[in-house]
Amino acid sequence: MNRRNRAAHTGWCAADHRCNLTEHRSDDLLVTIPGHGRAILTRVRDGHGREYGEIRARIALDPDEYTARVQLRTALTDLRALLSRAAELTRRAA
Ligand SMILES: [Zn+2]
Structure with missing residues (x-):
C-alpha cells in the first residue's frame, strides 16, 4: 500500500x-x-x-512416488471441490 x-x-x-x-x-x-x-x-x-x-x-508427500502422485491428485481434486463450494456460496449470496 x-x-x-x-x-x-x-x-x-x-x-x-x-x-x-x-x-x-x-x-x-x-x-x-x-x-x-x-x-x-x-x-x-x-x-x-x-x-x-x-x-x-x-x-x-509419501516417499513412494506412486503414493505421492495419488496424494497430489487427491489434493487437486479436493481443492477443485473447495473452490466450487466457495463459488456456490457467492452465487447464493448475490
Ligand atoms: Zn492495509
Whole structure:
C-alpha cells in the first residue's frame, strides 16, 4: 500500500509489511496437522477493491512416488471441490 492509501486499511488488515503493492492483507490463519502438512489462509483486498481468500498449503508427500502422485491428485481434486463450494456460496449470496 502506498503512503497515500495507508490510512485506508480495512478493519481486518494486518497493516504491516504485508500490506503493500495496492493490496491489504490480513494476518495469516493457520491450519496445521503435525507431520502431515499445513495450510495458510489470508484475506486479501486488491487495488480494485475485490477481495479474495488466498490459500497456501504444504502437504507432506509419501516417499513412494506412486503414493505421492495419488496424494497430489487427491489434493487437486479436493481443492477443485473447495473452490466450487466457495463459488456456490457467492452465487447464493448475490
Ligand atoms: Zn492495509
